[in-house]
Amino acid sequence: MNASPLLPACCTPLDAHWPLPTVLPDxxxxxxxxxxxxxxxxxxxxxxxxxxxxxxxxxxxxxxxxxxxxxxxxxxxxxxxxxxxxxxxxxxxxxxxxxxxxxxxxxxxxxxxxxxxxxxHWRGLGMDLENLLNPERAERLAGEILTPPEMQRMAAGSRDQLALLVTLTFSVKESLFKALYPIVQQRFYFEHAEVLEWNEQGEVRLRLLMDLSSEWRNGTELEAQFAVQDGQLLSLVSIRA
The missing domain is CATH 3.90.470.20 (4'-phosphopantetheinyl transferase domain)
Structure with a gap:
């Protein structure tokens, strides 16, 4: 995409490159x-x-x-x-x-x-960009971001992936909130959703842990995607129409 004539010097030309694993149509x-x-x-x-x-x-x-x-x-x-x-x-x-x-x-x-x-085409879109946490900060924040089952899975996993896991969990829960809040008009927090599984191809599966509406109930599962580039993690939750 060509730069707009209104683009200020503090911003680079806008980039239309799709940075995530799966391109969303429309x-x-x-x-x-x-x-x-x-x-x-x-x-x-x-x-x-x-x-x-x-x-x-x-x-x-x-x-x-x-x-x-x-x-x-x-x-x-x-x-x-x-x-x-x-x-x-x-x-x-x-x-x-x-x-x-x-x-x-x-x-x-x-x-x-x-x-x-x-x-x-898409009822809800939630996107979140985070700087990757360092391992020490990730360990300090894990208890505020992760549910007890998520903490158990973290403890059983590789310490090398701890910082990525905590950053990813934080980011996809932020994206989940951004995607769902306009639909349900109800606030919810880190403890009200959990990451069930994720892989290095950038696929994530999430589950709600509370009722947000008659449609979005405790146990509802959603998918997310993420990518890591230049020390930052970008995640996206998309809800089809």
């Missing part, structure tokens, strides 16, 4: 790399993106990641159906998408991405 995924040190005071105005007050008051890193994520989202929507829309921030801090669109925005150190689709 979706648009765009990403960019960003450098907060290159952010200029009028970049929002020149990019035609209105920052909410919370972003205006924030540090350069937060402003740059917000701008990069919204640039990806706007361009993805434009590529999907020709609309020129920047998703606002809702009271729950989630992006507000057009009514016929499901989508997700994510960012981590120096990288942002957005994925969008029509709801007639």
């Amino acid at each position: 979706t648009v995924l765009l990403s960019t790399h960003f450098d907060p040190s290159q952010l200029l005071g009028d970049d929002f105005r020149r990019s035609a993106i209105e920052p909410p007050p919370s972003i205006q008051r924030s540090v350069a890193k937060r402003q740059a990641e917000f701008l990069a994520g919204r640039l990806c989202a706007r361009a993805a929507l434009q590529q999907l159906d020709g609309s020129f829309v920047v998703p606002a921030i809702g009271e729950d801090r989630a992006p507000i998408w057009p009514g016929h669109i499901s989508g997700s925005i994510t960012h981590s150190t120096g990288r942002a991405a957005a994925i969008v689709a029509h709801k007639q």
Whole structure:
């Protein structure tokens, strides 16, 4: 995809490369790399993106990641159906998408991405990007992120994979929340889902551990996918229409 004339210097040209194992039909995924040190005071105005007050008051890193994520989202929507829309921030801090669109925005150190689709194809999309934890931090955080069965599986597995496992579990649960929350309108947390299995091909199977609605009940299983690149893990949960 060619760079938009509105692209600020802090962001690289938007990239349409699909970074995950399985391409989802009828979706648009765009990403960019960003450098907060290159952010200029009028970049929002020149990019035609209105920052909410919370972003205006924030540090350069937060402003740059917000701008990069919204640039990806706007361009993805434009590529999907020709609309020129920047998703606002809702009271729950989630992006507000057009009514016929499901989508997700994510960012981590120096990288942002957005994925969008029509709801007639995909009811829910949740994408999350995380820096890979180091083993020491992963061990400290495991008890907050993993359920008791997940902890047992971690203890039985290879210590070499501990950091990947904890990062993956955190990320896919974040993606699960992003995909399901717009549908069920109910908050849930790390202890309310568990990773049942995953493999090095990037496939993950998850299970809900609480009732979220009459449709999304305790025991419901979902699939996710992930990929690791340049010290970051990207995960995606997609719910078909």
